Amino acid sequence: MATLENLDNKELIDPGPDKILGTGHDYETVTDRIAGIVYLPWKKSPRKWLVGAFISFVFVNLLMLAMWVLFAKGIGVWGVNIPIGWGFAIVNFVWWIGIGHAGTLISAILFLLKQDWRTSINRFSEAMTLFAVACAGMFPVLHLGRPWLAYWLFPYPNSMWLWPQPRSPLEWDVFAVSTYGTISLVFWYCGLIPDFASMRDNAPHLWQRKIYGILGLGWRNSAIHWHRYQKAYLLLAGLATPLVLSVHTVVSFDFAISIIPGWHTTIFPPYFVAGAIYSGFAMVLTLIIPLRAWYNMRDLITLRHIDAAAKLMLGTGLIVAYGYAMEAFFSWYGGDKYESFMYWNRMTGPYGFSYALLITCNIALPQALWSRRVRHNIVLVWIISIIVNCGMWLERFVIVVTSLHRDFLPSSWGIYIPTKWDWATFTGTLGFFLFLIFLFVRLLPSISIFEVREVVHHDRYMERAYEEKL
Amino acid sequence: MSEELELDELPAIHGAMAEFDTPEELVEACERAYSAGFRRMDAYAPMPVTGLAEAIGYKKNKVALCVLIGGIFGACGGFGLLEWITVVAYPHNVGGRPLNSWPAYIPITFECMVLIAGLTALFCMLAMNGLPQPYHPVFNVQEFERASIDKFFLCIESSDPQFSIGPTTEFLRDLGGKEVTLVPA
Numbered sequence: 001m002a003t004l005e006n007l008d009n010k011e012l013i014d015p016g017p018d019k020i021l022g023t024g025h026d027y028e029t030v031t032d033r034i035a036g037i038v039y040l041p042w043k044k045s046p047r048k049w050l051v052g053a054f055i056s057f058v059f060v061n062l063l064m065l066a067m068w069v070l071f072a073k074g075i076g077v078w079g080v081n082i083p084i085g086w087g088f089a090i091v092n093f094v095w096w097i098g099i100g101h102a103g104t105l106i107s108a109i110l111f112l113l114k115q116d117w118r119t120s121i122n123r124f125s126e127a128m129t130l131f132a133v134a135c136a137g138m139f140p141v142l143h144l145g146r147p148w149l150a151y152w153l154f155p156y157p158n159s160m161w162l163w164p165q166p167r168s169p170l171e172w173d174v175f176a177v178s179t180y181g182t183i184s185l186v187f188w189y190c191g192l193i194p195d196f197a198s199m200r201d202n203a204p205h206l207w208q209r210k211i212y213g214i215l216g217l218g219w220r221n222s223a224i225h226w227h228r229y230q231k232a233y234l235l236l237a238g239l240a241t242p243l244v245l246s247v248h249t250v251v252s253f254d255f256a257i258s259i260i261p262g263w264h265t266t267i268f269p270p271y272f273v274a275g276a277i278y279s280g281f282a283m284v285l286t287l288i289i290p291l292r293a294w295y296n297m298r299d300l301i302t303l304r305h306i307d308a309a310a311k312l313m314l315g316t317g318l319i320v321a322y323g324y325a326m327e328a329f330f331s332w333y334g335g336d337k338y339e340s341f342m343y344w345n346r347m348t349g350p351y352g353f354s355y356a357l358l359i360t361c362n363i364a365l366p367q368a369l370w371s372r373r374v375r376h377n378i379v380l381v382w383i384i385s386i387i388v389n390c391g392m393w394l395e396r397f398v399i400v401v402t403s404l405h406r407d408f409l410p411s412s413w414g415i416y417i418p419t420k421w422d423w424a425t426f427t428g429t430l431g432f433f434l435f436l437i438f439l440f441v442r443l444l445p446s447i448s449i450f451e452v453r454e455v456v457h458h459d460r461y462m463e464r465a466y467e468e469k470l
Numbered sequence: 471m472s473e474e475l476e477l478d479e480l481p482a483i484h485g486a487m488a489e490f491d492t493p494e495e496l497v498e499a500c501e502r503a504y505s506a507g508f509r510r511m512d513a514y515a516p517m518p519v520t521g522l523a524e525a526i527g528y529k530k531n532k533v534a535l536c537v538l539i540g541g542i543f544g545a546c547g548g549f550g551l552l553e554w555i556t557v558v559a560y561p562h563n564v565g566g567r568p569l570n571s572w573p574a575y576i577p578i579t580f581e582c583m584v585l586i587a588g589l590t591a592l593f594c595m596l597a598m599n600g601l602p603q604p605y606h607p608v609f610n611v612q613e614f615e616r617a618s619i620d621k622f623f624l625c626i627e628s629s630d631p632q633f634s635i636g637p638t639t640e641f642l643r644d645l646g647g648k649e650v651t652l653v654p655a
Binding site for chain 2: 026027028031155161162163164165166167169171172175176179182183186187189190194197198200201202217218219220221222223224225226227228229230231232235236239240242243246250253450451453454457
């Protein structure tokens with residue numbers, strides 16, 4: 001039985017940058033600590049959680065209002081027009097889908113690479129992936145103009161005997177994003193099954209035991225079941241790894257396969273994937289730093305996690321910097337006058353401010369993470385992660401808008417100014433995303449309980465081996 | 471469950487279950503039970519334990535094979551669908567380019583492969599494990615709910631040819647099992 005006394009408000013100590021789990025934990029205490037957050041009565045929710053959930057819920061309503069206006073009046077309520085047909089909708093789509101990618105990286109790629117520090121943050125990042133994909137998926141559909149006909153995107157037998165064009169990257173995107181959403185859900189649920197079983201067995205109330213019992217599908221921790229489970233999980237990780245790389249590659253093809261100067265480059269796929277992981281790690285840090293403080297999880301999500309995530313952010317940020325440098329270099333070295341005009345205009349034209357901000361946020365400021373002192377200063381890491389989130393959003397804005405606003409003929413030049421409904425939709429999805437995150441930490445185990453038990457076991461084994469050696 | 475009961479008074483028995491404190495004890499007990507000739511048994515642990523399934527004689531599973539078949543099916547299905555759409559159902563001459571433009575089908579083929587293989591991985595694993603399963607006799611043991619928290623169990627099932635209540639419970643005690651109980655079916 002979970003005891004809520006374990007969750008009293010004594011400050012738990014972060015074990016520092018070398019450990020992924022605080023001292024003094026055994027199999028039972030990790031279960032009680034993680035599941036206890038879910039069993040906490042609603043009245044005892046941290047005040048900050050209530051305030052955060054309320055504010056994000058207000059923005060969910062703003063999103064619904066923005067959608068209602070869009071459906072009623074049409075896409076003219078947004079600032080998009082020829083030549084800038086892809087405004088906020090596509091900027092936000094690419095930004096959100098990129099944020100999802102760190103979740104899959106943490107849960108699948110770091111699993112295959114046997115990085116043990118992924119354990120306490122993988123469940124949370126998978127949830128983040130799922131919610132970010134949900135936000136991303138909304139935008140292309142809203143951008144369709146007639147969103148109620150979105151099912152036309154899928155190949156299905158219809159009375160018009162019409163089929164989508166499978167040679168188009170936009171159609172590839174339909175398959176890539178829907179597959180990504182589905183597989184992320186499968187991976188997430190697969191990881192949750194044994195934890196649902198734990199919660200079925202130690203929840204304080206019968207109704208909770210019933211709900212988690214149904215979700216746990218009758219999992220009984222049998223060795224033979226675990227054997228198949230581990231194989232299935234490993235294979236899912238193996239499938240999710242190329243999938244995550246393919247998804248952002250296909251997203252970059254939406255741009256790269258066109259002939260627009262500024263989009264038509266071969267560096268887009270790797271540089272988009274790196275950028276996606278960069279922004280995803282930034283979002284993981286932005287969310288996990290406050291949550292671990294509010295829910296007193298400093299012994300489960302330690303400085304080790306924050307330090308490693310900050311290093312990965314720095315590394316992927318440098319790949320992105322290389323991408324920018326190569327883009328600029330080839331637009332000069334390639335000798336194409338439209339290409340070089342586009343890049344010069346991107347840096348000095350009407351949207352030059354966004355390029356300068358992009359370089360500041362994405363390249364200049366994150367270099368502070370080279371310093372161990374900065375990486376171990378949690379407030380600074382949090383601020384940098386928010387700066388990177390803004391920077392990566394600006395990157396997509398720069399790519400989409402500055403490449404389009406100077407068409408080949410000066411007579412078709414234009415300027416894109418987002419309207420209030422553009423902003424309402426964007427901030428609305430931010431609220432939707434955060435609201436889902438708030439609900440998630442409240443209703444489901446936000447750290448994988450059985451994997452932390454494995455860490456406990458591993459730590460004990462190492463301790464014993466060390467003692468025997470002495 | 472007391473053993474003083476007469477055999478014919480006993481309800482149907484699923485098996486005999488012993489409780490252990492650590493995964494190492496459980497693996498050792500499983501190995502000894504297997505070498506003593508028991509075959510129909512299952513071990514329960516709150517996390518995956520290396521070598522536990524092997525210790526009770528379960529060495530290979532067919533999840534990988536199913537996922538391979540699912541992946542091949544998904545890839546062929548995806549590619550075939552696109553081929554059929556562009557060549558048979560809705561042929562479209564774009565600047566004289568060939569109808570069968572297969573390189574453009576690779577991204578969707580790949581996504582279909584991952585989609586079907588991934589769904590197969592989850593559903594095959596669940597189906598082979600017999601889940602969802604609303605009832606299982608092991609849950610009749612009061613202490614068993616700790617199998618998902620911090621305790622480790624070995625259950626020798628009554629369907630094993632060597633199973634007989636007295637000697638088997640005695641054997642489980644010899645293995646070092648703390649609590650040995652009979653599991654009502």
